[in-house]
Structures are given as C-alpha cells and as structure tokens.
Amino acid sequence: MVSPFLSHKVDWQTNTALEVSDPIASPGAISGTTEPGRHRKLAEAHEFAETIIAAIPDILFEMDRNGRYLQIWTKHPELLAATKQQLLGKTVNDVLPPEDAAAALRAVREADEKGVSDCHVIRIVQQDGEPRWFEHHVAKKAGSETSSQTFLVLSRDVTERKLAEHILDEARTRLLTVLQTIPDMVWMKDMDGAYLLCNHAFEHLVGKSESEIIGKTDLDLFDTDVARVLRERELAIDAGGAVINERWVIHQGSGQRILLEIRKVPIIGAEGKTTGVLGVARDITELNASREKIHRMAFYDSLTDLPNRELFYERLRQAMADAHSHRQLVGVMMMDIDHFKAVNDTMGHPVGDELLCQAARRFQASVRTADTVARLSGDEFAILLPSIRHANDLADIAAEMLKTFDEPFLLDGKEVFVSCSIGIAFHPDHSADANDLVKYADSAMYLAKRLGRGGFQFYSRQLTEDAQHRLMLESELRRAIERGELEVYYQPKVLVENGMMVGSEALLRWHHGKMGMVPPAQFIPIAEDTGLIADLGRWVFREACRTAAQLNADGSVPHKVAINFSSRQFQRSDLVQMVTEILDETACHAEWIEIEITESLLLDQQYETLATLCALRTKGISIAIDDFGTGYSALNYLARFPIDTLKIDRSFISSDDKRSAELVKAILSIARCLGQSVVAEGVETVEQAAFLRASGCDAAQGFLYSKPLPKAEFVKLPQFLSI
Ligand SMILES: Nc1nc2c(ncn2[C@@H]2O[C@@H]3COP(=O)(O)O[C@H]4[C@@H](O)[C@H](n5cnc6c(=O)[nH]c(N)nc65)O[C@@H]4COP(=O)(O)O[C@H]3[C@H]2O)c(=O)[nH]1
Numbered sequence: 001m002v003s004p005f006l007s008h009k010v011d012w013q014t015n016t017a018l019e020v021s022d023p024i025a026s027p028g029a030i031s032g033t034t035e036p037g038r039h040r041k042l043a044e045a046h047e048f049a050e051t052i053i054a055a056i057p058d059i060l061f062e063m064d065r066n067g068r069y070l071q072i073w074t075k076h077p078e079l080l081a082a083t084k085q086q087l088l089g090k091t092v093n094d095v096l097p098p099e100d101a102a103a104a105l106r107a108v109r110e111a112d113e114k115g116v117s118d119c120h121v122i123r124i125v126q127q128d129g130e131p132r133w134f135e136h137h138v139a140k141k142a143g144s145e146t147s148s149q150t151f152l153v154l155s156r157d158v159t160e161r162k163l164a165e166h167i168l169d170e171a172r173t174r175l176l177t178v179l180q181t182i183p184d185m186v187w188m189k190d191m192d193g194a195y196l197l198c199n200h201a202f203e204h205l206v207g208k209s210e211s212e213i214i215g216k217t218d219l220d221l222f223d224t225d226v227a228r229v230l231r232e233r234e235l236a237i238d239a240g241g242a243v244i245n246e247r248w249v250i251h252q253g254s255g256q257r258i259l260l261e262i263r264k265v266p267i268i269g270a271e272g273k274t275t276g277v278l279g280v281a282r283d284i285t286e287l288n289a290s291r292e293k294i295h296r297m298a299f300y301d302s303l304t305d306l307p308n309r310e311l312f313y314e315r316l317r318q319a320m321a322d323a324h325s326h327r328q329l330v331g332v333m334m335m336d337i338d339h340f341k342a343v344n345d346t347m348g349h350p351v352g353d354e355l356l357c358q359a360a361r362r363f364q365a366s367v368r369t370a371d372t373v374a375r376l377s378g379d380e381f382a383i384l385l386p387s388i389r390h391a392n393d394l395a396d397i398a399a400e401m402l403k404t405f406d407e408p409f410l411l412d413g414k415e416v417f418v419s420c421s422i423g424i425a426f427h428p429d430h431s432a433d434a435n436d437l438v439k440y441a442d443s444a445m446y447l448a449k450r451l452g453r454g455g456f457q458f459y460s461r462q463l464t465e466d467a468q469h470r471l472m473l474e475s476e477l478r479r480a481i482e483r484g485e486l487e488v489y490y491q492p493k494v495l496v497e498n499g500m501m502v503g504s505e506a507l508l509r510w511h512h513g514k515m516g517m518v519p520p521a522q523f524i525p526i527a528e529d530t531g532l533i534a535d536l537g538r539w540v541f542r543e544a545c546r547t548a549a550q551l552n553a554d555g556s557v558p559h560k561v562a563i564n565f566s567s568r569q570f571q572r573s574d575l576v577q578m579v580t581e582i583l584d585e586t587a588c589h590a591e592w593i594e595i596e597i598t599e600s601l602l603l604d605q606q607y608e609t610l611a612t613l614c615a616l617r618t619k620g621i622s623i624a625i626d627d628f629g630t631g632y633s634a635l636n637y638l639a640r641f642p643i644d645t646l647k648i649d650r651s652f653i654s655s656d657d658k659r660s661a662e663l664v665k666a667i668l669s670i671a672r673c674l675g676q677s678v679v680a681e682g683v684e685t686v687e688q689a690a691f692l693r694a695s696g697c698d699a700a701q702g703f704l705y706s707k708p709l710p711k712a713e714f715v716k717l718p719q720f721l722s723i
Helices: 035-055 098-114 159-181 200-206 224-240 285-299 309-326 340-347 349-365 391-404 434-450 461-478 520-530 533-551 575-586 599-604 606-619 636-640 650-654 658-674 686-695
Strands: 059-064 069-073 116-125 131-140 150-157 185-190 195-198 244-251 257-268 274-283 329-337 372-377 380-388 409-411 414-416 420-427 456-458 486-495 501-512 516-518 560-564 593-597 622-628 645-648 677-680
Touching: 098 116, 098 131, 098 150, 131 159, 185 200, 195 200, 224 244, 224 257, 224 274, 257 285, 285 309, 309 329, 309 372, 309 380, 309 434, 329 340, 329 349, 329 391, 329 434, 340 349, 340 599, 349 372, 349 380, 349 391, 349 409, 380 391, 391 420, 391 456, 420 434, 434 456, 434 461, 461 520, 486 533, 486 560, 501 520, 501 533, 520 533, 533 560, 533 575, 533 593, 560 622, 575 606, 599 622, 599 636, 606 622, 636 658, 645 658, 650 658, 650 686, 658 677, 658 686
Parallel strands: 420 456, 501 560, 560 593, 593 622, 622 645, 645 677
Antiparallel strands: 059 069, 059 150, 116 131, 131 150, 185 195, 185 274, 244 257, 257 274, 329 380, 329 420, 372 380, 409 414, 486 501, 501 516
C-alpha cells in the first residue's frame, strides 16, 4: 500500500524517493542526514504512515478535481462501489448514480475552495447492490500543483449510524403521529418556559397554531395571572424534580367550561438535570360528569335528591368517630310519614312522590347545614345530627320539625294535612354502633307511632327489652297453634232494646304454658307484623265457623258470629278461597258470619280491598267496621264499600264528654241514612245502655251483658241477657 501522505509515487523496491513531502516527519528531521540515513528515515516515515492507514477503518481516496479516483487505500474493498481496479482512473460520475456523484463532487469542490470539507454523507451502492452511507471528509492535498490539485477523501462507513438515525427518525415520526392523533393535550417547554413542542389537541385548546405557540411562553398565550401560576408550578418542578398533578377549570370563549386533569413531569437531560417540562392534559369534563352522576346514583336518592342509606351510614360512622375527640353527642332521628300509604293509594303515586319531596324539604329546612337528611326507603327518612351538646337540643329540633307539619301540604291542588312520627337515639349514650343507633331510633319512632302519631320519642333501654320480649313472643306464638295454647272466646252481642242475644264476637285467647294468659293487644300486633296472622286468622275463622254452625243448628234464632280480620289478611289473594273452603268444611252458612275490619284497611288498600269485600259480601257474609270513629272516619268510604254494620268504638261509649255523646248520635244518624246497623262496643253501665236505647242504637256489646267467654260457657248463656 502506498502512503497518501507522500505527494508522489515512491518506488519502494528501489527505495528511490523524489520530492518527498511528509506531514508527519518534518522536513528538518530528514535534512542534514546522509543518503542511507535519509532512506532509513523515509522508510520509517513510510512505515508510520502505513501503520496509521492500517489502523483506521476508513477508506482513503485520492481524487482530482473531477472526482477521478487516483488512489484507493482500504482494508475493506467490499465497501467500494466497484473493485479497486475498476475504480482507478474513473470519475465518480462514471461509477456512482448522478445524485451521489454530484454530492461527492460538491464535497471536492468545497475542499478546493476552503481547503477542507467535512461531513458530506454520500450514499454508495455496493458491489452487492446494497446501499451504504459514507461520511466524506475531503482535504486539499498539500503541495499539489494548482492545475493538478488532488484531494484526499476520507470515507467513513456510517451506515450503522445512518440506519440507527433512520430508525430514530421513524420512531420520532411515529411518536409525532401518535401525539397528533391522541385526544390528550401534550406539550414540552424548556426551562425558560418556552414551548418546544405541542400537539393538535393543545393547539385546539389554546386556539393557536403550532407555529404561533412554539418559542412562546404562557405569558404570550394565557392571562397574566394564569401564566404566573403556571410558571411558579413549573419552577417548583425544576427545584424539586417532582411530578405535578393538578386540575384546571378552563372557561372557553364559547362559555363552555372544561375540566382538565394535568400531569407535568420534568424532562431530565443527559447530565441528570431538568431541562424542561413535559405536560399532558386530559379533558375530563364528561368523565367527571359521569363520575358525579354515578356517585349521585350510588349515594343519593333520585326522587328527593337527598343522601341515601349508604351515604347516611358513611356519614354517621364518620360523625361517631369524630365525636370521640369532641365529646359531643351524635343524634339520629328516624322519621316516618303517618298514613303515607293512604295518601299514596288514594291520591296516586305521583302525588305520594310529591309529598315525599315536600316533606324532605321541610325536614331539611328544620336542621343545620352540617346535619344530613337522608331518605332510607319509601317514606322512611333519617337525620344525622352531629355535634349536639345536650339531648334536649334534639328534643327541640324534633319539636320544631313536627311544627313544620302543622302546615298543610299542597298536593294535586288540594291542601292535605299529614303528620309524621319521629324516633330519636344518640351516641354515645345509646350505642357506639351505627346500625344499632339507627335501629334504636327506629324502635323509638314505632313507639311514637303507637302512642298516637305526630309526636317524637327518645329511645330507652325499655324499648330494647320490649323488642326482645316481642321476639320471644313471636317465637312462642309460632308454636302456639300446634301446642294447643289458643282458644276462641265469644262475647255476646245483644239488642239494646231487650237484651236478646243476636250474635257474638269471636275473640282469640292465648294461654301460654309459662306466661299464662297473653292479651290479644300484645300478640295480635306481633302476629300482624310477622305475617303469622294468616295462620292464626285461618284457625280462628275455622273455630268461629264451627261455633256459628253449632249455634244455628236448631234454626230457631239466627246467631251471627263476628270475626276480626286484620289488614294483613287482606293482602293474601286467596282470602276468598280460604273463606269459601272453611265455610264448606264446617257446613257454616255465610249469613251466620260477619267480618270485622278496621277503617285503616279501607284507607290503605283501596282497589283490591274493595274487590275482596265485594266477593265476600256476594257470598252472603256481612261486613262490619270495627272501632268506628277512631281512625280517619273518611265518610266517603261508607258509601263506596259494602258495609253492613258500624261498631262504635268503646271510647265514645265510656266517655263522659258531651261531644262523644253527640258523635254517637251523629254516627247513628249516618248509619240510618246509609241503611247500616250499629253496634255499640264496651257497654259497661246501665246508663250507657239507656243512652244508647234512647238514641236508637240497635245492638250493643260489653261487660254489662257479658265478658268474652270460653265456648263451653258461652253456649250455656241464656237467649236474653237481662240487665
Ligand atoms: N274494657 C272493656 N273492654 C271490653 C268490653 N267489651 C268488650 N271488650 C273488649 O273489647 C275488645 C273488642 O274487640 P276488638 O275491638 O275487636 O279488639 C280486639 C281485636 O282488634 C283484636 N283481636 C282479638 N281477637 C282477634 C282475632 O281473632 N283476630 C284479629 N285479627 N284480631 C283479634 O284484639 C283486640 C282486643 O281484644 P280483647 O282483648 O279480647 O278485647 C275485646 C273485648 O274483650 C267492655 O265492656 N269493657
């Protein structure tokens, strides 16, 4: 190989060298030496140059101005466009495609002008047809004649780098495509806050094109205040290298409000320093709205917009946890709208809903903002009252709340008076458990209802004991029929005029093995609540039908047995069928039976009740309203329902109040007009009997004539019960 550093060819065989120009060995290093010494030095310089060439991986060309290949030095001849022999003496135009040849010549020309030309990357198609890229550094060869100026071209194979760059370029293009396509806003800023990059979504947000954004800062794009805050945060990123997650509400020109979830991360440079900030923002307006909607659906009641059971309990638990540190009471009130079902059924469900909404507003208006009014279900509302100093405060709030119900509700254009019952329990006195507290407030609410509705009651231990007693009674009652502990007593019903017995009322008795006689007032409500009344009712009905059949067997004087039917029994669709089967089974005529129902039944279950009553009536069974005057006494149902008898409640008979006496007369007059018979209940004195007789009352029932008796004793009673 011949060193490119020698200006002319040297015949190394003869060791003859002329006009040696060696940039490595200085001319002075050779001059002044002897001929053999000079040759030796020259040989050393040559060897040195050879070593350098051998060491470099590049290709070295010597070319003239026309790009003619004069010399080629390479360890990798396969990297040439043609073989060395084919190239020598040819120009780049001869061997390279026009474009590549032109690039090679440009580099030579530049070197001709400036002495050197750097970094021209030229594509050369290899002998195997594959293209490779070479970086050309061209230097004017020193010492050449201007006319025969040659150039040294150092051609470095940069194909791998080029390919890597290409891959990188492709990746960058793909990345930019992705950036432009994604709906999220993406941008990059340098540490001076100038935008380096942004995507279409960001352009859209800012309302400016990329070219108007790049190089600008937030001060150029946003309000000064906003820009200042943004800058402060970004400087914090620089200081701490932290990631910033924030939410921004953007008010757009159209008046639209956009909620952005923004994440900003530091861009860390090669030296580990923060060189900029990468920001990504997502429009979460819709997502947030959906989240809020889901949250509302999960934690709020859709009708009243009040917190629901879940949220109520969550807040209650939190309030109870907080109460420890504040030494304050947490009150729970349970509210129930009295006779809500009646309103719902008589006025329709939309009106019932309206009542719930109006009641919710009244509850809310009676409490503080820190309190939570929740709708737990149906007409069941609860209020959480944290931070209460004294139980009396709860009583005051409940009283206030009840007062708001003094005003009528405007429902469907009508003024309707509705009351509500409230039960109160509070933490820590009553319980440290949220579920128990609600349960206790609930039992207090039921007590309030039992005590006449429209009032409030505090929970007491007694209530839990009562509840436990009820539970015990319930389990005992379940076995009462099979244990033979039940018995039906009969109380005679007589004509007031002469004391003649015309019928009787069947009254259930429970002789418990250990507890003795349990009064119906105790176990009938339990049987009603638990549904046991269906079995008990069927049993009583069968017993009473047997007795009626027995009493009417001789056919002399007809005897009608009245049997109490609970509202709950009317909820069974097979009631008429049950009655029919038992009448058949006991050979009892329907005319010997009267069914006693309460006013509330007529109010509660309008349509189905009417159908059932009509079916029973059609069979020949008579219908009596028990305890008349104590309920709603909505007179319109007297005409609508097939009612034969009104039983005036005992309270009117026993009362000394003149108004009660007037009411009795009024009831008698109404019944007369409607063709209904009247039975006065609870007649205990001769005076009461005399009053009834004078007022024109048909029949009476009461201790004056006889107490309820076991069947065996009852059947022995005389036909006339003289007083
Ligand atoms: N102080 C006083 N009381 C009098 C007098 N005359 C009758 N009584 C009582 O008044 C109640 C009349 O029955 P009710 O109003 O239907 O009221 C009944 C009725 O609602 C219910 N009940 C009783 N047996 C049954 C039954 O088999 N089924 C259903 N569903 N309820 C029943 O239990 C309630 C209470 O029944 P009892 O304790 O037997 O109480 C009976 C009876 O013993 C009187 O002169 N003075």
